Amino acid sequence: xxxxxxxxxxxxxxxxxxxxxxxxxxxxxxxxxxxxxxxxxxxxxxxxxxxxxxxxxxxxxxxxxxxxxxxxxxxxxxxxxxxxxxxxxxxxxxxxxxxxxxxxxxxxxxxxxxxxxxxxxxxxxxxxxxxxxxxxxxxxxxxxxxxxxxxxxxxxxxxxxxxxxxxxxxxxxxxxxxxxxxxxxxxxxxxxxxxxxxxxxxxxxxxxxxxxxxxxxxxxxxxxxxxxxxxxxxxxxxxxxxxxxxxxxxxxxxxxxxxxxxxxxxxxxxxxxxxxxxxxxxxxxxxxxxxxxxxxxxxxxxxxxxxxxxxxxxxxxxxxxxxxxxxxxxxx
RNA sequence: AGGCCCGUAGCUCAAUUGGCAGAGCAUCCGACUCCAAAUCGGAAGGUCGGGGGUUCGAGCCCCUCCGGGCCUGCCA
Numbered sequence: 004x005x006x007x008x009x010x011x012x013x014x015x016x017x018x019x020x021x022x023x024x025x026x027x028x029x030x031x032x033x034x035x036x037x038x039x040x041x042x043x044x045x046x047x048x049x050x051x052x053x054x055x056x057x058x059x060x061x062x063x064x065x066x067x068x069x070x071x072x073x074x075x076x077x078x079x080x081x082x083x084x085x086x087x088x089x090x091x092x093x094x095x096x097x098x099x100x101x102x103x104x105x106x107x108x109x110x111x112x113x114x115x116x117x118x119x120x121x122x123x124x125x126x127x128x129x130x131x132x133x134x135x136x137x138x139x140x141x142x143x144x145x146x147x148x149x150x151x152x153x154x155x156x157x158x159x160x161x162x163x164x165x166x167x168x169x170x171x172x173x174x175x176x177x178x179x180x181x182x183x184x185x186x187x188x189x190x191x192x193x194x195x196x197x198x199x200x201x202x203x204x205x206x207x208x209x210x211x212x213x214x215x216x217x218x219x220x221x222x223x224x225x226x227x228x229x230x231x232x233x234x235x236x237x238x239x240x241x242x243x244x245x246x247x248x249x250x251x252x253x254x255x256x257x258x259x260x261x262x263x264x265x266x267x268x269x270x271x272x273x274x275x276x277x278x279x280x281x282x283x284x285x286x287x288x289x290x291x292x293x294x295x296x297x298x299x300x301x302x303x304x305x306x307x308x309x310x311x312x313x314x315x316x317x318x319x320x321x322x323x324x325x326x327x328x329x330x331x332x333x334x335x
Numbered sequence: 336a337g338g339c340c341c342g343u344a345g346c347u348c349a350a351u352u353g354g355c356a357g358a359g360c361a362u363c364c365g366a367c368u369c370c371a372a373a374u375c376g377g378a379a380g381g382u383c384g385g386g387g388g389u390u391c392g393a394g395c396c397c398c399u400c401c402g403g404g405c406c407u408g409c410c411a
Contacts, residue, residue, distance in 0.1 A: 120402095120403055120404075121402085121403065121404095189371095190372090201345085201361075201362085202362085203361095203362080220370065220371075221370085221371065221372090222370085222371065222372095223371060223372050224370065224371050224372070225371085225372080226368095226371095226372080226373085237371080237372080271369045271370075272369065272370045272371070273369050273370040273371090274369080274370085275370080276370055276371080277370085
């Protein structure tokens with residue numbers, strides 16, 4: 004049984020429904036099962052080129068998104084990474100127990116570095132900081148998507164190597180993998196929904212209704228259905244979204260109904276799209292309304308700073324232990 | 336510290352001896368479609384990395400700065 008959960012999200016752009024159904028929804032429900040620490044990872048964000056003017060507002064905007072989705076600052080700790088700078092101190096120490104070979108095998112580094120002409124050392128050491136983020140709170144559970152499993156495995160390795168070299172101290176964090184929820188791009192259902200692919204590929208959680216309708220209506224389907232044939236990727240993806248949305252609002256009938264129609268070859272895709280859109284909005288509308296209220300209340304910064312104070316307390320205690328174990332500094 | 340190469344639309348790249356800045360993909364609108372995709376038709380998109388100079392005229396030549404890549408050296 005996991006006692007302390009840690010997870011982070013980058014403050015880049017807007018949250019999309021892939022983030023929401025894939026990760027954030029789990030963050031919210033995990034609040035009922037464990038002590039949760041959620042972090043907006045702005046140090047990670049600067050591994051690639053970002054506009055300083057936008058970064059700070061993006062962090063606050065992401066905080067609003069998270070709060071609107073149901074992260075509860077009374078029960079959980081929500082803060083901005085760089086407000087607790089000891090993360091980077093632990094990163095250096097971890098960097099010294101991380102092998103170069105392990106890092107160079109990270110597929111996400113290879114993917115990202117291929118797409119850029121300037122490849123920063125920070126992009127390379129990214130997974131070390133991630134390990135520090137998790138372990139500075141000695142978290143034992145980390146909700147992750149499939150793409151992050153490899154990084155978490157490295158975190159476990161780092162914990163193990165630190166422990167064997169300096170003494171048993173860090174837990175090996177376990178991945179918490181919740182059911183499926185790998186939402187694909189609407190415009191290209193063979194690749195995962197992401198912000199970087201472009202505007203038409205994702206649906207933002209806070210996006211205006213008219214815009215969401217348009218994107219759902221424009222989703223790629225297929226040329227027509229033979230009765231009994233398997234779903235094409237685009238149709239399967241729409242069903243996935245529909246199913247997740249229905250589940251969130253407690254609608255148990257609709258998916259089965261449409262699936263029967265599909266099996267009989269009677270399902271019109273326009274109906275599938277319209278229904279998916281309606282259910283999706285049932286989920287997103289309350290989130291959007293909550294977000295508007297939170298934004299108007301104007302106290303996000305205080306909330307985040309209060310979160311940072313709570314996080315600092317835990318992180319600082321860890322660092323006192325770590326410095327002692329490693330033999331750093333002058334004070335015992 | 337030295338040497339070589341590069342910077343043009345969101346992306347990949349063209350542009351003859353210095354002579355009207357273009358194409359493909361992506362984007363937007365329309366046609367087709369149950370809805371879309373594909374396809375077809377149309378539209379939009381640019382401080383040619385910045386600044387200075389030569390010239391009737393500079394994306395192209397010269398100077399300078401910025402950014403990026405590769406190589407050598409030095410220090411740790």
